[in-house]
Amino acid sequence: MSNSRMRRASSLAFVGASVLFAATALSQTEYASESHWWGPGQQFEIGETLEFPNEFGRLRLINTGDPIDTAGHPFFEPIGANGRACVTCHQPADAMSLSVHTIRAQWAATNGADPLFAAIDGSNCPSLPQGDPKSHSLLLDKGLFRIPRPWPPKAADGSEIEPEFTLEVVSDPTRCNLDPVYGMYSDNPAISVYRRPRPVANMKYLLTLPNGVTPHEYFMYNDKSLLPKDPDTGEFVSVQLMSDGRLPTLRGQAGDAGATHLEMLSRLSDEELEQIEAFERSIYVAQGFSHEAGELSGPGTPPGLGPEAMRDGAPGELGNNPVNRVFGAFGMWLRGENDSAKDGAATEEEGRRAAFQASVARGANVFFDRRFLIKDVGVYNDKGLGNPFNRSCASGCHNTVLAGMDLAPGFMDLGLNNWPWNKRDDLPLFKAVCRDDAVPQSYLGRVIYTHDPGRALVTGKCSDIGASMTQQMRGLAARAPYFMGGEADTLREMVDFYDRRFNIRYTEQEKQDLVNFMSVL
């Protein structure tokens, strides 16, 4: 019996198709003390529905495929040389991403010995002493994995792309970009950037080409020649899967992750890739229960909540308020505590619930309707929209129905990666200087200080420096911290970032309403 099989046998833990995992309401204390870690090689069964507690309630996962026995399944088996599986960084309890809460719990449980903390990318740099938690500070503090990208960039066929800019390391707190083995001056020159793992669920929303996008010469989806093609099918594909769009298909991403994050010594077989893709396409996640608002799907609840809405919704639809609201209508929850009391049937608990639901509905309306000046967002305002552009969260950058990504164009420099909007002491800082004949970054010019060049590490284009793909907004309650670089530890910090960045001047009530709204997605 192999080691993995032995681990599986000793940790046999079936979860039946109709049994909800930890479905009973757990208090926040219980959530904090319980581990819902699915280790590589552990055996579980994924039936139709699973639920996992989190700080705000419970995340619900729906499987639209056949029941899955994780034993022997390539997504869950430790197929890498470092003992990791795909599930290591895509935990069901964390909306198929990985929360820093889980990461810290796993460090505490294993004293840092879990394959999650593998030197290759689970530490700030493989050359650092691996037993020291300081060597894993970006993962433990912000949930960030090291992503080494070849420098100069390489195309999908391995050929070198001549970048339009030079890069200089200004500061190297992780000591990896100047490392003699892993740095940009090594024999295999690479830029190390640090990013959060994205949720591997609700995939149809990320993989479907958009419908209903107004034709515009600048939008990738209207000029399909700008889109990549699926190497297997030859069809044009979306680029929303990864933060820098470097791999547009699930198979491509899985193969790349196997070779890098899992340190596989051989390639995934076609059969394994098929199994992984089928699994990833079959699961939907969203918050299913809120401690404060109660059940999030079924009669009396806003139709866009819960994973059932994700499963049943149409992908690739542009949500333009007020006609087509991105997350559907919330009007039925606008009745507040006072209305419930007037009905004469409200207990204190029911009143609190009604008040919270009303806050969620107000937050939805702020998200949908409250316009602000979106200004100086590279690869966004310059796509013909104008600078500034007076739109709301939903009609501006989070317009994909039910999922909340930007449907088109998608990539943008919100200010999270580049100075002056975000300055981080814990991340490397690069100085990019663009060639005179290159189109400059629209609002930063030709000399840019960046913590992560983002899309530009794929295209080599000056104008792409700092741009990254917007993310889906489901299951947020289960997967803090937020943004590609983990800038926001909480939903409130996320709201505060936007408020600062765009000088929105949300009121305290609006901020809390937005937090409550996002906590039920």
Add this chain to the structure above:
Amino acid sequence: MRRSAQLAASLALSALAVSSQAQAQSLSFLACPVAQDLGPQRDLCFFAMRDGMRYGLSSPQDWGNPQLGHKVLVEAEVADRPNECGGIAIDGRVSVMPELSPECDEIVPATPEFLAEELPARLRLSDADR
């Protein structure tokens, strides 16, 4: 106050210009676009000043909208139609210059005459309509 006076003067001049033009007046100039706030429920519009005249930069379909932070090259003719964005309407091309011009950073607050403009019909939905 000064802004209102300037706007009134430019509107008067523009009316004169429109009414008196027998032949198209050609324009070719580089200028900072200025964003005109139109209130909380509408996108902004843009205009540019040239020799004391205000020209609307309302965009035909194939233009990208002007951008603060960048000058625009206006190559156009005065059009025989009502003012746009509080300025003389023009036909032609407005090209956004790629290099940064940080001095182009003016947003003019919405004034009553802009706020009083009728909203496009599709935006006049009540909550009940939604």
